[in-house]
Amino acid sequence: LPDALFAHDGQITKRPIRALTLSALAPRGGEVLWDIGAGSGSISVEWCLAGGRAIAFELRPDRAANIRENAARFGVEHRLQVIEGPSAENLAGQPAPDAVFIGGGGNAALIDTLWALLPEAARLVANGVTLETESLLAAEHALRGGALLRIDLASTAPLGRMRGWEAARPVVQWSVTR
Numbered sequence: 001l002p003d004a005l006f007a008h009d010g011q012i013t014k015r016p017i018r019a020l021t022l023s024a025l026a027p028r029g030g031e032v033l034w035d036i037g038a039g040s041g042s043i044s045v046e047w048c049l050a051g052g053r054a055i056a057f058e059l060r061p062d063r064a065a066n067i068r069e070n071a072a073r074f075g076v077e078h079r080l081q082v083i084e085g086p087s088a089e090n091l092a093g094q095p096a097p098d099a100v101f102i103g104g105g106g107n108a109a110l111i112d113t114l115w116a117l118l119p120e121a122a123r124l125v126a127n128g129v130t131l132e133t134e135s136l137l138a139a140e141h142a143l144r145g146g147a148l149l150r151i152d153l154a155s156t157a158p159l160g161r162m163r164g165w166e167a168a169r170p171v172v173q174w175s176v177t178r
Contacts, residue, residue: 001046002015006040006070006073007040011104012039012040013103017151017173020149022046024147025123026099026123029051032055032099033097034057034094034097035054035057036102038057039104040067041054044067045076047099053081055080057087058083059087061084091114091117096117098121099122099123100122102126108136108139118178121178122177123178124175124176124178129169129171133172146177147174148172148174150170150172151172152168153167154166
C-alpha cells in the first residue's frame with residue numbers, strides 16, 4: 001500500500017521495504033504477528049489485511065495512536081491489538097507468535113528474550129538502518145543463521161532542470177526461522 005495512506009510521523013517501513021519485509025514474514029491466514037517497535041503499524045496492518053492477527057508493541061503513545069488510527073482506517077482494528085510501553089516488559093502472556101518483526105528498538109537482549117520465547121518454526125525478521133543495528137544483525141546472523149540482506153534503493157528526484165537518482169538509506173534485513 002502507498003505510504004501516504006498511513007498516518008505516520010516519518011517512522012514507517014516504506015513501501016518497497018515493507019513489501020520485502022512482508023515477503024520474508026510470509027503472512028498466512030489466522031497467524032499471529034508480534035510487531036516490535038511498530039512505528040505507524042504499517043507492517044501490522046498489511047499482515048492483518050492478509051488474514052492474520054497482529055500485536056503491535058510501541059513505546060511512544062503518539063505512535064501508538066497512529067497505529068490505532070491506521071487499524072481503523074483499514075478496518076482491521078478487530079485483528080490488531082496495540083500495546084504501549086517497553087516491548088520486553090510486555091511480551092510475556094501474549095499469544096505465541098507465528099512471526100515477529102523488529103522494526104525499531106532491536107538489541108541483543110531483546111533478540112535473546114524473543115529466541116527463548118518463540119515456538120519452533122516461528123519466523124523472525126529484523127530491519128536496521130544504523131551501523132549499530134547492522135552490526136547486531138550481522139552478529140545474530142553468524143550466531144543463529146538465517147538470511148542477511150542489504151537493500152539499497154534509489155528513486156528519481158529533480159536535479160537542476162533534469163532528474164537523477166536519489167539514494168535512500170540502505171536497510172539491512174535479517175530473517176530466520178526458529
